[in-house]
Amino acid sequence: MLQVKVHTEEGSTKNFSRSVFLEVLFVIVDFVKVLCYAVPILAMHIFRTFIPPKLKDVSGQTVLITGGGNGLGRALALNFASRGCNVVVVDIDLAAAEQTCAELRRNRVDAYAYRVDVSSYEQVEALAIDLHKNVGPVDILVNNAALVYFDFLHNTSVEMANRTIDINIKSHVWTTKVFLEKMMERKRGHIVAISSMSGMYAFPWAVVYSTSKYAVNGFMAAVTEQLRLQGYGDHIQTTCVCPYYIATRKDIVEFLKKPRFKLLTTEHTARVIIEGILRNEVILAIPPFFDLGVRFMQLFPVKIQQLVRDYIIREYELNSS
Structure with missing residues (x-):
């Protein structure tokens, strides 16, 4: 009996x-396959960096922009209208949305203003029903609405934290959920999220805000992969935009008294975003070298990353009072 047991154990080990x-052999074979597929893709990516693809034509398409009454949303709406797009402006401030629409109609396009709290699923769902009935399908969804809030975590009220999470995260989930189904039926569409560089690089003086933008980046990455796995990757495009600080509001400019890098203008940011959307870019950092810098920095230990924050980003010089 003992001999049989020994042979059994030896057989199991073998x-x-x-x-x-x-x-291990199968993993090595799969890795070689990945390299074979990756080389031409990487070569094309490098080529497109220097010679970007032609911008796609979106004239006649319907674009929905949340938070389109002011700031970056308004600039995006005007840019889309100049390219012949019909625009749906969604904002909590109906007067601002209507004023933007009045400007858009000068480009001889259709423009519609809606007052919607995009953090409410019920209101977003009602918006989608009304649009599909009275306007038609949405071709490009731009989730731009966001609450910008700078403060350390211990100074952040529960009410402000909840509101930031509701607007900055839930709105993306709700709008994408209600409009994606029709895009799938038509096998056509483009979902855009206006995130932030703080979704790639944690901002210590805006803890809740930065957290919300990390969530947006993760949400868009998951949606992009879902569409690919379901066979819609070539039909429904996604773009996640991560810009540096934009000088859209006086309080932001006053808070950032000594920014390490120059603030972006609304007009420049809107133009770069539109071009990125029309090139079907999946991730769009503004300026583009920030993305490379952040990814490179994250290869190093945290202590080295903190040295970069102290001596290159110079976070201690910002107004964090």
């Missing part, structure tokens, strides 16, 4: 070793 060997 089978286990063989199984591990085969598993």
Whole structure:
């Protein structure tokens, strides 16, 4: 009996070793496959960096922009209208949305103003029903509405934290949920999220805001992969935009008394975003070298990243009072 047991254990060990060997071998084969597929893709990516693809024509398409009554949303609406797009302006401030629409109609396009709290699923769902009935399908969804809030976590009220999360995260989920189904039926559409550089690089003086933007980046990455796995990757495009600080409001400019880098203008940011959308860019950092810098910095230990924050980003010089 003892001899049989020994032989059994030896056989199990050999089978286990063989199984591990085969598993490692299959992983190596799969890795070689990935390299073979990746080389031409990487070569094309480098080529497109220097020679960007032609911008796609979106004239006649319907664009919905949340938070389109003011600031960056308004600039995006005007830019889309200049390209012949019909625009749906959604904002909590109906007067601002209507004023933007009045400007858009000068480009001889259709413009519609809606007052919607995009953090409410019920209101977003009602908006989608009304649009599909009275306007038609949405071709490009731009989730731009956001609450910008700078403060350390211990100074942040529960009410402000909840509101920031509701507007900055839930609105993306709700609008994408209600409009994606029709895009899938038509096998056509483009979903855009206006996130922030703080969704790639944590802002210590805006803890809740930065957290919300990290969530947006993760949400868009998951949606992009979902569409690819379901066979819609070539039909429904996604773009996640991560800009540096934009000089859209006086309080932001006053808070950032000594920014390490020059603030972006609304007009420049809107133009770069539109061009990125029309090139079907999946991730769009503004300025583009910030994305590379952040990714490179994250390769190093946290202590080295903190040295970069102290001596290159110079976070201590910002007004964090």
